[in-house]
Amino acid sequence: MPKVRPKNAFYAQSGGVTAVINATACGVIETARKHQNKIGKVYAGHNGIIGALSEDLIDTSRERPRAIAALRHTPSGAFGSCRYKLKSLEENRREYERLIEVFAAHNIGYFFYNGGGDSADTCLKVSQLAETMGYPIQAIHAPKTVDNDLPITDNCPGFGSVAKYIAVSTREASFDVASMAKTSTKVFILEVMGRHAGWIAAAGGLASSADTEIPILILFPEVRFDRQKFMNKVDQLVTKHGYVSVVVSEGLKGPDDRFLSDQGLQDAFGHAQLGGVAPVVAGMVKQDLDLKYHWAVADYLQRAARHIASRTDVDQAYAIGREAVRMALKGENAVMPAIQRVSNKPYKWKIVKAPLHKIANVEKMMPKTFITRDGFGITDKCREYLTPLIKGEDYPPYRNGLPQYIRLKNKLVTKKLKEQFIV
């Protein structure tokens, strides 16, 4: 009897990358390698799903165990990510046909997709290929998003490390401002990510704790900006403490429901300048209160900051990858490993199975009970939720003062299809 060749797996990273998405890749590849009787090779999409369409498949079996292990401490997307959403079957059937051609050519029977809400939708569509197009495949979604906005899962891998970075940075900058406030800066403004939900901004509130109180105002995307009310708060805290730190979400909106960052910054030639809500808020503080300010925009620094990643986050990201493979081995399809919080003190969590159709295209907003009544702070409930997510440090190795992040060889598999596919 001829031996049946085990199916190969396809793994791809999607959307904005994080400090720990490679830890999930590490979990997927290391676990798959332990089950080579059931999963042949793991092929990674070069630049995400685009790699599947263009048949640019990275052969991860060409990488040494040590290189794969180093993914656990390497930020960014080791195989390249992309911002590309598959259309529906009705809108672009050719894309799905192409996927199946590529999968069939490379004997791919497992599809692991590592991304956020949009990617969950793509993964769901792929999971239905057996039904819709007759190609047998198991599709498992591995959650990843700094925005922390996926439903069912208690939190999303990637978020805890951003939260830790923002909490640590806000604490450090606040100590700095406190020492300068007598003759210099009194208001420090830090702009953070999170266009729709205030999870990351909320993490700034953790900088202040019972043993280290810091005057912090948070400007959430969920709360319409009230300039007068905000200025009153700033004035009040500066009078009391000598200084204040402001953590502002890039998604802050004014009473007119427009992003504050879009309010029309122009250069001397009248060209529109993109982005930066921090300088806008700083300008208002200057104008209304004439207080000295400094502002910072963390941007990619926050989501790439593997050097100060949360150990909880790294552990969970790895576990998500591992469990995704285990679910595949159990024959699951159209599911996502989700994090379930078992207890708060001590913090315990486990991975459970969530049906993908309940994840795709659903956005989890921050509960109203997480924001203080005045709209500028986080409640104890929010603090209880966030604190375990930033717990623990997981430092990468260093050489010559710099973190040693791995770059894989990323050898491409020889193409088998004659037709090129232009994405």
Next chain:
Amino acid sequence: MPKVRPKNAFYAQSGGVTAVINATACGVIETARKHQNKIGKVYAGHNGIIGALSEDLIDTSRERPRAIAALRHTPSGAFGSCRYKLKSLEENRREYERLIEVFAAHNIGYFFYNGGGDSADTCLKVSQLAETMGYPIQAIHAPKTVDNDLPITDNCPGFGSVAKYIAVSTREASFDVASMAKTSTKVFILEVMGRHAGWIAAAGGLASSADTEIPILILFPEVRFDRQKFMNKVDQLVTKHGYVSVVVSEGLKGPDDRFLSDQGLQDAFGHAQLGGVAPVVAGMVKQDLDLKYHWAVADYLQRAARHIASRTDVDQAYAIGREAVRMALKGENAVMPAIQRVSNKPYKWKIVKAPLHKIANVEKMMPKTFITRDGFGITDKCREYLTPLIKGEDYPPYRNGLPQYIRLKNKLVTKKLKEQFIV
């Protein structure tokens, strides 16, 4: 024979604070405590030299050894700093008379001033009080500045940690951009401190090393911005690598010798917006090359980032404080402990004595040989100079995911003078 009461010491922090200025305070106080037969108490100026003028003296002897030890891992200025420069004796004699009244009232015979070039000048003036006003005092300057612009000393405490932060952050963000470049961001721009000298910007160049090459362009304040030349480079690197990281100094100047950040950003109402050279450069990239970009402004985050401080920097900052006291014990006046590089491989350094009059008001610029011929990178010589300064990690302790930084009790000494002094 009545026992002579040993003279007390005055210590103050001056100017912009750093991740390690408190390590110097730690070195001063711990060393002084070992010599209580010669140095009575260490009084710290509340908010720097202003505390001396207003007689707001913090009694550091009220702090436990463990609290003082924790200064070593706490960023910012534990006693408050200030931006305040004493005028000359001729211009404001009353200030010096006041200093002497306060010093005399509190039996102060040692003056430790922890700051940059301006502070060295103040320290020098104080060192001359015996000569000019008949008050016997020994003044020792302890160098501190992220700008790394003091002469004689090989480098300045505070700089190494900023350099490490910028190198690490640039590496991390570059990994991020590299993974996104296929469909999204191709140019990442990080704005860093250093209005006059490009030392900090140069540190961005360390992100790329022989084992981890990264396309980086540095915009130094020493090199006039040539828009066309810069865009050619960006275009070239994006074509070759798919992306590029740009590290731009806040002090970048255009051909007209004006700061690029001052080129007149305005909000929709025509109000000038202060600062941010990164968004200006980003806007130009968009305009000239139509490439997707992201930009970040690190601001205080970079100089407060004790969580990723350089161990070399922490060790040197502490040693500077310790040696400042030892010099005082040897009867020195008008000197500064300076770092001398003994060898590069292995990196060895020692503390030597530098005469203060050679430090005050002298700015050390970056040597021309540290910038590559094209004006956008660092030379091997620069790399050799910078590398040991960012070497080693020195992590603070954490609780609940956050660094535990000390806040001292900062008990003020009872005032002895009747007259108030308004600064």
